[in-house]
Amino acid sequence: MTQTVRYxxxxxxxxxxxxxxxxxxxxxxxxxxxxxxxxxxxxxxxNEPSQVFLHNVDGLVKQTREVPLVIFHxxxxxxxxxxxxxxxxxxxxxxxxxxxxxxxVAILRDGFTEFQVKYKDDSELVENWDKEVWxxxxxxxxxxx
Numbered sequence: 001m002t003q004t005v006r007y008x009x010x011x012x013x014x015x016x017x018x019x020x021x022x023x024x025x026x027x028x029x030x031x032x033x034x035x036x037x038x039x040x041x042x043x044x045x046x047n048e049p050s051q052v053f054l055h056n057v058d059g060l061v062k063q064t065r066e067v068p069l070v071i072f073h074x075x076x077x078x079x080x081x082x083x084x085x086x087x088x089x090x091x092x093x094x095x096x097x098x099x100x101x102x103x104x105v106a107i108l109r110d111g112f113t114e115f116q117v118k119y120k121d122d123s124e125l126v127e128n129w130d131k132e133v134w135x136x137x138x139x140x141x142x143x144x145x
Contacts, residue, residue, distance in 0.1 A: 005085045008071055008106040010115045014125055016069075017043070027069040030060065031112065032084040036075050039133025040116055040126055042108075050080040053087065061092045068101060073108035073115075081107050 013029070021027060023044040031037060031045040032053055041047065046063075048056055064070050070088065074080035089105045108115065116134065119125040 005082070005089055005105045005107060007109045009109050010118060013042075013071065013108060013115070014119055014122075017125055025067065027071060028064050028067045029071045029073070029108075030064075030084070030088075032072060032074050032080045033112065034080075038130070040112070040120065040129035042073070042112065042115060043123070043125055043127045048084070050074065050084060053084050057084075057087055057091045058095060060088065061095045065092075065096060066101060068103045069106065070103065071106045071108055073111045075111050075113050077107050077109060077111035081111060 016027060017023070023029070029042045029045040031041055031047050032050040033047070034049045034051050037047050037049070046060075048060055072081045072085040072088065074084075085105050085107045092100065092103075092105075116126055116129060120129045120134070
């Protein structure tokens, strides 16, 4: 049975994290950012960099086999996050071969970039946030807004 991957909105993830559910038991967030992991992350997220994801995916499946909701993201969740979610879903199906719990694989829509815009000041949702990393002045000159 092929596992479908769905998108989860930032607001839905924030509500889930504040609902009393237990991270790494009821849900887990997997952040596949590479060097861009610095500057903040979703609280409790596992960092599995996309550059080495294929080498670590079997271990991740074993580590999360009892978790009913596994949520992937990268900076924008346009390439790395969705790709990792698909690889994880296929690998989980192949490794667990029908000996699996009912579960969902999801992708955080718009990734950490948008999540931190809304929730960077909420310590229940974001940790290690660094305003220097997210300062918009480095991205564009003053005349490019």
